[in-house]
Amino acid sequence: MxxxxxxxxxxxxxxxxxxxxxxxxxxxxxxxxxxxxxxxxxxxxxxxxxxxxxxxxxxxxxxxxxxxxxxxxxxxxxxxxxxxxxxxxxxxxxxxxxxxxxxxxxxxxxxxxxxxxxxxxxxxxxxxxxxxxxxxxxxxxxxxxxxxxxxxxxxxxxxxxxxxxxxxxxxxxxxxxxxxxxxxxxxxxxxxxxxxxxxxxxxxxxxxxxxxxxxxxxxxxxxPLLTTSDGRKMGKTESGAVWLDRQRTSPYAFYQYWLNVGDEDVMRCIAYLTEIDREEYDSLAEVTASDPGRNTAQKRLAQWMTQFVHGEEGLNAALKASKTLFGGEIEAMDDAMLNEIFADVPSQELARDVLAGDGLWVVEALQQAGLAKSGGEARRTIKEGGAYINNQRVTDMDRRLGESDLASETVMVLRKGRKNYALLRFTP
Known part of the structure; x- marks a missing residue:
């Protein structure tokens, strides 16, 4: 410049x-x-x-x-x-x-x-x-x-x-x-x-x-101060401030914050905080005005901000975590990341011992997680191809789950259908 x-x-x-x-x-x-x-x-x-x-x-x-x-x-x-x-x-x-x-x-x-x-x-x-x-x-x-x-x-x-x-x-x-x-x-x-x-x-x-x-x-x-269109300070969530330190606010949570900025605020955030040039800014503004539901500007803002603050590695981690919510592969994640991704998902605690020996029957796991009210419902879900463990479809009704089926240190992610998630936490 x-x-x-x-x-x-x-x-x-x-x-x-x-x-x-x-x-x-x-x-x-x-x-x-x-x-x-x-x-x-x-x-x-x-x-x-x-x-x-x-x-x-x-x-x-x-x-x-x-x-x-x-x-x-x-x-x-x-x-x-x-x-x-x-x-x-x-x-x-x-x-x-x-x-x-x-x-x-x-x-x-x-x-x-x-x-x-x-x-x-x-x-x-x-x-x-x-x-x-x-x-x-x-x-x-x-x-x-x-x-x-x-x-x-x-x-x-x-x-x-x-x-x-x-x-x-x-x-x-x-x-x-x-x-x-x-x-x-x-x-x-x-x-x-x-x-x-x-x-x-x-x-x-x-x-x-x-x-x-x-x-x-x-x-x-x-x-100007960084505020929403109705005058509230930006950078606050229910869990507190959005920090630049990844130990306080993970790249995933950071990415999600910007992804969820409202249409009335997103263009101002892009102008204030990024180095996106005027030509691209005008293009994003036009798309936001004509088709607000697409979240095109929000995705660009989240990508730019996360990459700038947390680097390419942080952005990739955030994208991977975001993809997990929509059925993406769950691998190389720890408890903290899974807890953050599925913060609003119901969870149940079970003794870790149930994973030893013959392990936990997948039908019982679906019931324990609250994804099936009965064994019959759990069986039907599996038969119809709607049951998932760590986003991998379960086809064997007799399958037993052990420690190798944990997605992280203590967490197993269960899913029924496309979006109905639940967590099982296995504690000593």
């Missing part, structure tokens, strides 16, 4: 929510490669899909020739950003913060290039805040912060009016984040801060502080 096309690219993708001075920013970006930063809150050992908005924004700046700084908030994370929170968060210990930061750093390296002329920089604001005494910070930074301006920020007003109120600790968060911009401007020549639209108050505070402390004009821009 040529440098002078960046703003245009961000515009068509809908990624510009607010800019402090768009003409000035365009002129700055056109003049020479710039440095831009976005801060990331280390509240967990993994980032989630909401964080991808910011990671992809930094990536787009880098692809346009600019240098990205991914700033991990080791210091600000000790306080917690009050923005958008109805009550004060629990403070994290130093040890937990370090674990979180280490996990986040690993993920960021998959999105940004740390080599070349515009190599990304990964920084932690704890490195420059740890040596600051309270008195020095008040003298250098606090005196440049008008309290009236701070009180006027929406995030502060919202919390002051809430039942929980706002502690002095959280009130100070804005000073710390604003000083990050000053430090990065001074030490790295960074003139641009970006972030989510909920960070606008913090971004403009940093711009004002840089003007007061350095006498420099710096720029800020925000992108």
């Amino acid at each position: 040529p440098e002078n096309d960046l703003i245009q690219e961000l515009r068509w993708r809908g990624l510009i929510h607010q800019v402090t001075d768009e003409q000035g920013l365009q002129k700055l970006l056109d003049s020479q490669p710039q440095t831009v930063y976005i801060g990331f809150d280390p509240t967990a050992t993994s980032l989630h899909v909401g964080s991808m908005m910011q990671l992809m924004l930094l990536r787009r700046f880098q692809q346009a020739g600019h240098r990205p700084i991914a700033l991990v908030g080791g210091a600000t994370g000790m306080i917690g950003d009050p923005t958008g929170k109805s009550e004060e968060r629990n403070l994290l210990s130093t040890e937990q913060l370090q674990r979180n930061i280490a996990g986040i750093e690993t993920q960021m390296r998959r999105f940004l290039s740390f080599e070349g002329d515009n190599a990304a920089i990964l920084l932690n604001n704890f490195d420059w805040m740890k040596g600051y005494s309270y008195l020095e910070f008040l003298r250098d930074v606090g005196k440049n912060f008008p309290v009236g301006v701070m009180m006027g920020k929406e995030s502060v007003r919202a919390r002051l009016g809430s039942e929980a109120g706002l502690s002095y600790t959280e009130f100070s968060y804005m000073l710390l984040q604003a000083y990050d911009f000053v430090h990065l401007c001074r030490e790295h020549g960074c003139l641009i801060q970006a972030g989510g639209s909920d960070q606008w108050g913090n971004v403009t505070a940093g711009i004002d502080l840089a003007r007061r402390m350095l006498g420099k004009q710096v720029f800020g821009m925000t992108a």
Whole structure:
């Protein structure tokens, strides 16, 4: 992407929510490669899909020739950003913060290039805040912060009016984040801060502080938050957040999340989060509008996102697991994967001993799984070719099931007809 096309690219993708001075920013970006930063809150050992908005924004700046700084908030994370929170968060210990930061750093390296002329920089604001005494910070930074301006920020007003109120600790968060911009401007020549639209108050505070402390004009821009058409934050499921860490959210669950995005949201997700070009985007939009039931855009989104975040291996695993639901071969799977694939499928527990000796009669297995109410019904199902063990049709009515018939360590997958699944779990 040529440098002078960046703003245009961000515009068509809908990624510009607010800019402090768009003409000035365009002129700055056109003049020479710039440095831009976005801060990331280390509240967990993994980032989630909401964080991808910011990671992809930094990536787009880098692809346009600019240098990205991914700033991990080791210091600000000790306080917690009050923005958008109805009550004060629990403070994290130093040890937990370090674990979180280490996990986040690993993920960021998959999105940004740390080599070349515009190599990304990964920084932690704890490195420059740890040596600051309270008195020095008040003298250098606090005196440049008008309290009236701070009180006027929406995030502060919202919390002051809430039942929980706002502690002095959280009130100070804005000073710390604003000083990050000053430090990065001074030490790295960074003139641009970006972030989510909920960070606008913090971004403009940093711009004002840089003007007061350095006498420099710096720029800020925000992108929309990743929300559904009715305003709910995306990246949440009944089981919790959709994480970028495969140990927290498997490639299969990750793939399924995007596959199930609604028609009213899918094109926005493609524009915000992927590098699918305008031509393909327009084609997918046309298909979605004319034939919404085909899920063409959802399949493309799920494929692109899973491959990008989890690699070719992760995508193949997700596709294989998805195929299993529709009668595909079940092999080389573990309990965790099967439990995830068949999370909504009824299951029964049996003693593992029943698989020893002569084993478990397949007719009884169908009954135990709840797929047949009687032995007669189970026999008819087998006779009519509608009984399956691990998606393999059962033709022998006298078949006995042993440990070799397990699909994973403890799970056997039974099916009646095309879609009626049940699991048997064999425990010691």
